[in-house]
Amino acid sequence: MKKLAIKYISIILFIIILISISLFYLSEISISKDLNDLISMFWKILVNPIFKIGNTSISILNIIIAILIFSAGFIIGKLYKKNIKKITHKYTSINRSTLTIISNIGYYLIIIFAFFIGLNILGINLSSIALIAGALSVGIGFGLQNVVSNFISGIILMFEHSIKIGDYIELSDGIKGRVKDIRMRSITITTNSNIDIIIPNQYFIQNNVINWTMEDMIRRFEIPFGVAYGTDPQKVITVIEEAVKKSNFPDVIDTPDKKTRVVMTGFGDSSINFELFVWIQGPEISYPKRTKSRFLILIYKTLNENNIEIPFPQRDLHVRSIDEDIIKKLNITES
Structure with a gap:
């Protein structure tokens, strides 16, 4: 915020310096003139039109006032957003998204209001702006299509x-x-x-x-694991469910409609596949890898403690026949 204020103060100082230089230049041209003549000449320079937009004459004074109004609008808009966000800390009952909507809409309304006041100071007829906008609508429609679409989408989301x-x-x-x-x-x-x-x-x-957190901070995690063939599936289900209950993890939910379960999901190449369904409530749902790691470690320790083998990928190779040339080569090598 300080940087923004410094920026606009610098613009105002620059304008003041330009005015001072102009005064100095005028005084150098004709030192003999009295102060009233200098002020009169300087005022004429400020108010005399330097160009026209349609039938409207634009002077240096109009431009200076319009720039000051635009700058004031931006500063007021930023101060408005900053003060609105402070309300979050005072009134916790107000939704943060609602505050964001209020701050963003208010900010843009202040800037638009300052923009139209500046145009009015310049003496530009707003009806002529409407005509120009209509003439440029086709080009804006194609060139700023994504910008407008994002703007509309933002309003819908808010x-x-x-x-x-x-x-x-x-x-x-x-x-x-x-x-x-x-x-x-x-x-x-x-x-x-x-x-x-x-x-x-x-x-x-x-x-x-x-x-993940639209209505509440509850989510079910599905954690797959496998055991070796020959293991009793019911034993696996029982020991893992008991281990989760005894883990005393404070964020685990175990209610009739949100119950911890272990289900057998299929036969893999090297393992009998299971999946642990566990309900978690709280901020840990925002860290899925960390949460899954916690339960994978629990599963690993539980299987080891109950002497249940954890398989690794393996293949059995069955040789039905061997070419006679290969047998002869093997015999020669052995001899």
Whole structure:
């Protein structure tokens, strides 16, 4: 915020310096003139038109005032967004996404309002702007198609509340992260590696997005594992389910409708395949690899403690016949 204020203050100082230089230049030209003449001449320079837009004459003074209004609009807009975000810390009952909507819409309305005031100061007729906008609508439609689409998509997402700040989402290409910011053009998500990814809003409208925390912080994890052939499947199911119950993990849910289960899923090349279904509640659902690792370690220790063999890939080779030339070569080698 300080950098923004310094930026606009620098612009204002630059304008003041230009005015000072102009005054100095005028005084050098004719030192004999009194102060009233200099002020009068300088004022004429400021108010005299330097160019026209249609029938409207534009002077230096109009431009200076318009720039100041534009600058003030940006500064007020930034201050508005900053103060709105502070409300999050005071009123926890207000949804962060609602605050984002209010801050973004208010920010753009302030800038648009300042823009039209500046145009009015310049003396530009807004009806002529409408005509120009109509003439450029075709070009804007093609050239800014994606920008407009992202803008509309952002408004839809903000009011629909399907994605909110703080949600943990998974994109169709496998990227997972927590929603950090929702803007009119894009959404920023932060991955578990602390990498910020900026994604256009249009993507969320046109593609499938998994919201892990849309309604609650509960998710079922499916953790596959295998045991060697010859192992009693019922024993495997029993020991793993008992191990999860005795683990005392505080985030594990075990209710009639969300029960920990172990199911046999098939016969693999080297193993009998099982899958552990376990329900997790809390922030750990945002760290799927870490959560799965915890249960894989538990499964590994439990199988070892119960002398249940964990298989590894292997193949049996059965030789039905051997070519006679190969037998002769083998005999020669042995002799």
